[in-house]
Amino acid sequence: MSIKVRYFASLKEIVGRSEEELDGQNALTVSEIWQKVNAGKPLPDNVLAAVNMDYVEFDHSVKDGDEVAFFPPVTGG
C-alpha cells in the first residue's frame, strides 16, 4: 500500500510533477505529507488540499491507500 500525491494547475508547474507515490507511511497529516515529498519547501500561499477528493484541513490525518491532492484556488465557471 502507499499514498498517492497529486498536483494540479499552477502548483503542478511549480513542483514540476503531477503525481507521485509515498510508500509505507502512516498517521501523517496533510502538511507532513507535503513536507516529505517537497524536501521541506514551504507550502505556497493559498494552496488547497483534498484527501480522497474531499476538501480537508492541513492537519487532517492521512491513511495508507489515500489519495492526497494539492492545488491552487479553483477558477472554473
Added chain:
Amino acid sequence: MSIKVRYFASLKEIVGRSEEELDGQNALTVSEIWQKVNAGKPLPDNVLAAVNMDYVEFDHSVKDGDEVAFFPPVTGG
C-alpha cells in the same frame, strides 16, 4: 376634445365595457373621472390607474385629451 376611459381584465368584466369617452370635462381627478362614468359606484379594492400609459395616483388631475385607464393588479410574467 374629450377624455378616453379604458378598462382592462376583471375590471372590464365588472363594469361591463372596455372603453368610453367623457366629453367637455376639465380639471377632474382620476377619482372624479371614475365616479362620473360609474354613477358613483365605489372603486373596487386594489384598482390601479394610468393616465397616458403612466401609473398615477387617484388625485392626479386629468386634462382634456388624456387617456385614463383603470385595471386590477397586473399578473403577467
Added chain:
Amino acid sequence: MIKICQDAFDPWHEVDSYQRSAVAMAGKYGATGVFVGTMRDFNEGDDVDSMILEHYPGMTEKYLEKIVADAMRRWQVLDTLVLHRVGAIESNQPIVLVAVWSARRGDAFDACRAIMEALKTKAPFWKKEYLADGRARWVESNSDGYI
C-alpha cells in the same frame, strides 16, 4: 430588444438566434442570465387547461422599455432580450423570456432578476385561467415568487 408575441415562441431558439445576430458583443460577454416563465397545468390547487393573457397595448411596451432602461442604468449590461406572450396560451407553453448579457456574472444575475420582478409588478398584463372543471377566473395577484 423587446417583443410582444401573439404566437407561441421557443425561448431557447430566440436566445440563440438573438445572440448570433448580436455580433458586436461576441467575445465581450462572459455571462448570460436567462429566465423563462412557462404555463403550468396547475395553480392554487386546481388543474388549469389554458389561459388568456390580456395586455394594454402601448403601455406594455412603454413599461417594458422603462424596466429594461432602469436595469441598464443600474448594472453593467451589454444587451437584453425580453419577450412576452399575449393571447390564448396552453399549458407548457412559454409566457415570458428575459435574457441579459454582461461581462461579469453578478450583473447578469441581478439585472435578469430585477427585470422579471419589475415586469411582474409594473407591466400591464393580466391572466385569465380556464380550469379543467370548466370554471374561468382571473389571476388576482402575482406572488413573491415562492408561493
Added chain:
Amino acid sequence: MIKICQDAFDPWHEVDSYQRSAVAMAGKYGATGVFVGTMRDFNEGDDVDSMILEHYPGMTEKYLEKIVADAMRRWQVLDTLVLHRVGAIESNQPIVLVAVWSARRGDAFDACRAIMEALKTKAPFWKKEYLADGRARWVESNSDGYI
C-alpha cells in the same frame, strides 16, 4: 444531469433538448433559470486568445453532484442541468451552463445562482489563459462576480 464536456457545446441546444427529454416535468415547471458563462476575449486588461481548462477528474463530478444536491435540498427544484467545458477553449465559446427548473421563480433564480457561486468556489477547475502578446498565465482566483 451533470456533464463534463471535452468539446464545444451549444448551451441553448443543450437546454432545449434536455427540457424536451424531461417529459415528466412538462406542465409542472413554471420557471427556468439559466446561467451561461462564456469565454471573453479580454481579462484583467489583456487580450486573451484562448484558454486551457484543467480539472481534477472524479473530484469535479463529486463536487458538482454535492453542489446540486445541496441546492435541491435548500430550494424546491424539479430538475437541473450542469455542463462544464474542459480542455482547450477559444474566445466566445461557452464554459459553463447551469439550468434549473422549478414550479416558482424564486426557487429557479436562487438555486441557479447558488449552484454557480458554489461551482466557482468548490469545483476543481483551473483556467490557464494564453494572451494575444504570447504570454500564458494561470487565472489566480475567481471574483465575486462584479470585478
